[in-house]
Amino acid sequence: MDRAFPKEAVKEFVLQRLRLTPDALGKCMEDVPKIVRAIGGLQYGGHKLELLSRFQAFKSEWFDYWYENHKLTEGHVLRSALRIVDSDEYVYYFMATRNVARRRKYHNCPNSLKPEHLLALSFLSKNGPFTPSEFRRSFGAEHAQYGSKAVRLLYDLYNYGKAARMGRKRQKPLFQAIEKLPYNLDVSRVSEEEAQEWLFLKSLDIYGPFRPRDVAHWVGWNLRETGQILDALVEADKVVCVSVEGSQEPHYVKTEDLQVLESISHNLPTHSFIRILFNDDALLLGYYLRLRDYFGYDWVYPQFSNGVVWRAAVLYGRELIGDAVVDMYEDSKLFDVRRLVLRREYARSEIVSKIKEEFARQALFQGKTLRMTHASTK
Numbered sequence: 001m002d003r004a005f006p007k008e009a010v011k012e013f014v015l016q017r018l019r020l021t022p023d024a025l026g027k028c029m030e031d032v033p034k035i036v037r038a039i040g041g042l043q044y045g046g047h048k049l050e051l052l053s054r055f056q057a058f059k060s061e062w063f064d065y066w067y068e069n070h071k072l073t074e075g076h077v078l079r080s081a082l083r084i085v086d087s088d089e090y091v092y093y094f095m096a097t098r099n100v101a102r103r104r105k106y107h108n109c110p111n112s113l114k115p116e117h118l119l120a121l122s123f124l125s126k127n128g129p130f131t132p133s134e135f136r137r138s139f140g141a142e143h144a145q146y147g148s149k150a151v152r153l154l155y156d157l158y159n160y161g162k163a164a165r166m167g168r169k170r171q172k173p174l175f176q177a178i179e180k181l182p183y184n185l186d187v188s189r190v191s192e193e194e195a196q197e198w199l200f201l202k203s204l205d206i207y208g209p210f211r212p213r214d215v216a217h218w219v220g221w222n223l224r225e226t227g228q229i230l231d232a233l234v235e236a237d238k239v240v241c242v243s244v245e246g247s248q249e250p251h252y253v254k255t256e257d258l259q260v261l262e263s264i265s266h267n268l269p270t271h272s273f274i275r276i277l278f279n280d281d282a283l284l285l286g287y288y289l290r291l292r293d294y295f296g297y298d299w300v301y302p303q304f305s306n307g308v309v310w311r312a313a314v315l316y317g318r319e320l321i322g323d324a325v326v327d328m329y330e331d332s333k334l335f336d337v338r339r340l341v342l343r344r345e346y347a348r349s350e351i352v353s354k355i356k357e358e359f360a361r362q363a364l365f366q367g368k369t370l371r372m373t374h375a376s377t378k
Contacts, residue, residue: 003258004243005209009265011294011318013208013257016264018282019054020275020315026055029062033071033086040206040218041085041093043280044074046310050282052365053275060365067167070183074165074173079220080104081280091187092202094161095195100220101159109159116146120153121162125177130154131169161187196221200229201238201254207286208261209244209251218286246293271317274354276362284313295320297343314342314355321346322375326359328366335363337372344377 015021018039026035035054036042042050052058066072067084074084077093080100085093101109110117123139124130130138132151139154140147154175157163164185166176178185190198203215210218216226230252233239240258241250253261277284279302284291292298297320302308310326322342328335337359342352352375363370 002242003240005245005261006265006268007245007294008268008318009261010209010244012264012268013261014206014283014286015318017206017208020283021269021271022273024054026051026058029059029065031055032062032066036066036072036084037086037089038206039282040202040286041078041083043285044082044084046278046280047084048365049278049362050280052362053277053281058365070166070181073183073185076101076107076159078218087183087185090164090185091190092195092198094187095190095192096199097220098161098192099225107155107159110156113156113160113162116149117153117156117160117162119143120146120150121157121177124154124157124163124175125180128180129166129174129176131172131174133172135175196225196229197233197238200226200233203286204239204252204254204257206282208257209242209253211249211251214286214289217289272354273317274351274358275315276355276358277313277315279310281313283315291320297321297323299323312337312359316346316351316354319343319346321351322378324359326362328368333369335359335366335368335370337370340373340375341378342375347375347377 016024019025019035026032032051035051048060048063051063071087072084073087073090074082075090075094077083077085077097080097083093098109102111120139123142124135127138132154135154136147136150139150146153154163158165158175161178163175163177164181165173166181167174178187199219200215203218204210207214212226212230213223215221216223230239234241238255239252240255242253244251284299287294288301295318297313299311299313299320302311308325310328312324312326313320314322314324322340324337324340326335326337356372359372360370
């Protein structure tokens with residue numbers, strides 16, 4: 001480790017790459033796919049809220065335009081979660097995570113296709129697209145012997161790379177054969193090895209100096225396979241080892257980003273912006289294992305079983321300074337911010353006022369009225 005970087009420089013790097021700093025915010029509809037690519041995709045469900053935090057003034061229809069025109073597509077990549085990524089990058093995310101998909105218990109990726117899969121693929125290609133329930137009815141009506149396993153066959157084709165999602169119908173995913181998609185999605189053009197190296201580099205492109213276990217957590221790989229990919233990239237001189245202030249563990253960064261980190265280290269800006277982050281925000285997911293160590297607050301993913309849908313993380317400059325439980329039920333007119341907790345040193349009136357302004361922007365985006373409780377401290 002021949003280079004060392006201050007922790008604040010590393011934090012500034014990732015906030016810039018994640019488009020959270022004022023100079024990096026999006027300004028228009030054309031910036032939507034650029035930001036989606038830059039931050040490694042969006043987690044389905046809170047995707048528009050994640051974009052809202054990265055725009056000066058975001059409009060919901062901007063995302064809809066790119067999604068409906070197939071510039072953005074969704075699939076089970078990165079820890080097998082449903083992610084929305086740029087369609088041009090989907091094949092890399094998909095192929096890089098096939099080893100993860102083969103290990104999962106629910107809708108795992110088959111090692112090969114059987115004749116019944118090929119029969120289902122032929123039917124899908126001729127008659128699709130289908131939602132899973134539509135495919136079960138239609139395919140089962142023509143091939144009764146496979147009616148009970150039609151949905152499983154469809155998901156096998158999807159996980160194997162012979163079918164993909166192409167939007168939604170009444171909020172249900174639509175599946176179509178790859179060859180019939182309205183955009184080019186040929187997963188055979190890249191090998192798993194190539195895709196894995198691409199995805200490792202993608203993680204460093206977003207987060208800068210990362211430990212191997214951070215990359216493993218972000219993608220869903222195990223440490224052994226992550227180490228093997230890293231060794232190949234180090235040997236090719238695409239990645240180098242560096243040290244980060246306050247950590248004894250080796251970190252790795254793209255060779256081409258060393259100068260960027262050096263520049264940030266010598267010209268560290270001062271920030272006082274507020275961002276309200278959704279549960280699956282790229283910053284929270286990427287740094288989940290060490291949010292307190294790096295950003296100063298031990299934000300914990302909400303337990304849906306306890307009725308918490310959104311535990312908003314409050315970012316102030318380069319620090320996480322608190323969180324709040326947000327109720328924003330569809331049938332309610334209220335955007336209810338409750339249990340707002342702030343780090344004691346940041347519970348100042350001018351900061352609380354900025355937090356309220358940003359929550360008000362979130363409420364306006366959803367067409368609701370803000371109700372916010374007084375902050376407590378810890």
